[in-house]
Amino acid sequence: MVNYQSCHLDGIFAALSDPTRRAMLRHLSSGERTVGELAAPFDMSFAAAAKHVKVLEEAGMLRRRIEGRSHRCRINAGPLATANRWLAYYERFWSMRLDDLENALVRHAGKRKRK
Amino acid sequence: MVNYQSCHLDGIFAALSDPTRRAMLRHLSSGERTVGELAAPFDMSFAAAAKHVKVLEEAGMLRRRIEGRSHRCRINAGPLATANRWLAYYERFWSMRLDDLENALVRHAGKRKRK
Numbered sequence: 608m609v610n611y612q613s614c615h616l617d618g619i620f621a622a623l624s625d626p627t628r629r630a631m632l633r634h635l636s637s638g639e640r641t642v643g644e645l646a647a648p649f650d651m652s653f654a655a656a657a658k659h660v661k662v663l664e665e666a667g668m669l670r671r672r673i674e675g676r677s678h679r680c681r682i683n684a685g686p687l688a689t690a691n692r693w694l695a696y697y698e699r700f701w702s703m704r705l706d707d708l709e710n711a712l713v714r715h716a717g718k719r720k721r722k
Numbered sequence: 723m724v725n726y727q728s729c730h731l732d733g734i735f736a737a738l739s740d741p742t743r744r745a746m747l748r749h750l751s752s753g754e755r756t757v758g759e760l761a762a763p764f765d766m767s768f769a770a771a772a773k774h775v776k777v778l779e780e781a782g783m784l785r786r787r788i789e790g791r792s793h794r795c796r797i798n799a800g801p802l803a804t805a806n807r808w809l810a811y812y813e814r815f816w817s818m819r820l821d822d823l824e825n826a827l828v829r830h831a832g833k834r835k836r837k
Contacts, residue, residue: 613741624735626728629808636812684815691813693744694806697751700799701806 615667616693619686622666627651628659632668635682642671642678730782731808734801737781742766743774747783750797757786757793 622628631645646656660680663669667686671678737743746760761771775795778784782801786793 613744616744617739617741620735620739623808624732624739626732629728629731632812636815682812682815684812684818687809687812688816691806691809691816693738694802694809697747697797697799697802698806700751700797701803703799 615686615689618666619668619690622662622668622686623690625659625662627656628663631659631663632682635669635680639679639681642680645680730801730804733781734783734805737777737783737801738805740774740777742771743778746774746778747797750784750795754794754796757795760795 627649630648634640634645634648642657642660643653645660646653649656660669660671664671664680668683669680670683671680673679742764745763749755749760749763757772757775758768760775761768764771775784775786779786779795783798784795785798786795788794
């Protein structure tokens with residue numbers, strides 16, 4: 608039951624389950640950042656922030672290049688696309704819910720007109 | 723920084739980070755199941771499987787109704803849609819990657835033609 612894709616999804620969703628890591632990804636969405644810049648907004652030690660960066664890196668969502676003494680990070684969207692594809696299977700369920708809502712509203716509007 | 727929506731996403735992504743829970747959701751996608759039916763395919767105790775069901779329930783992805791002695795479960799897609807909306811923000815990154823690939827292929831095809 609466990610295969611490469613599944614293990615990969617474990618790491619992707621686990622990485623996304625933390626608000627600091629999600630905020631770091633959002634920060635990276637506007638461009639490359641050093642680990643220090645990624646750590647700055649958070650009320651935590653540099654070491655703690657660096658651990659979050661490491662989790663994102665291990666899940667494949669962050670690429671790092673070393674330039675002298677600074678580690679420059681950028682977003683890598685592949686794993687986010689993988690998560691998105693996994694979720695897409697369930698889209699019919701929330702689409703159905705919206706269809707149900709729309710049908711209910713149409714019926715409701717019809718009843719009001721007839722009154 | 724931490725708000726209701728963010729806490730909700732923590733639970734949603736954490737629930738999705740486990741292959742047993744993802745498999746249970748897939749099972750529920752074809753219809754209502756008892757906790758016993760959800761537990762059956764897995765090589766684990768009923769109690770362990772029931773804990774996974776509880777995690778899905780707490781993340782809002784599973785609704786349970788009690789009918790006599792059996793707990794009947796069904797999928798609730800709202801939180802999956804929430805996760806999908808969060809991921810949608812990053813779609814431009816993987817779309818860009820595909821555009822880059824397409825452009826590279828077009829250039830490559832152009833070069834081959836000229837040879």
